[in-house]
Amino acid sequence: MRVVRDLEWQGPVPAGEGEYGEFFAAAAEGRLLIQQCPQCGNRQHYPRALCTACAAVPEWMEAAGTGTVYTYTIVRQYGVPAFAELPYVLAMVDLPEGVRMFGGITGIDPEAVEVGMPVTAYARTYDDTHAMVFWEPSQ
Template structure:
């Protein structure tokens, strides 16, 4: 069962801070923002490091695409672009950040904390894509 339903989900337009992240999604690459001054990784992208406050030392690193469910819920109410039931999860990446995303699965009630996930993509009409996750077969 796909989590997609008729209607498009709303996504923000890129700005000067988020444009590199959104551009990478066109190539199906997930970027994590990292501070060269203190080593802190953060998501979503911001203009300042949330650990040390540096505005100049932020760069990008490519995520592996692996993740683990940190918290999740099964949503049973329709939203634009999603057909219930679907899973919303907080996904912990080995790069040190948490992403709020969708776990696309035929068995939403079987998803639980600690489950291994792998990155997948939900295409958007303008060529960008949203990172979503699927249960890992490893």
């Protein structure tokens, strides 16, 4: 996964703690992680302390970093100054590993985004431990 260093960002950043800690640390290194249960094989995202299928403790696995747009919305009005640059796209992306991940889509005119469009993950880092995952059209 490509990593973009964004030192200009003044908005909120992930806490990088709890169940999400390892996810954000890996993203800052260019790796996209999801969880997989060692007992039943269930895969899940967002990170949780327990498997949603059998309540075992999940392990981390690296995802391919690709997916397809399941659904999306174009945000045209903001409520938080950090997200004042409009419009922008928020989407749910289906990963080939069988989970759905939420994130912004960049690098494309918002009106050109389509359901089923192939996308690739990339990370924006704000320091050594904070990164947020975004999506861009696949090449």
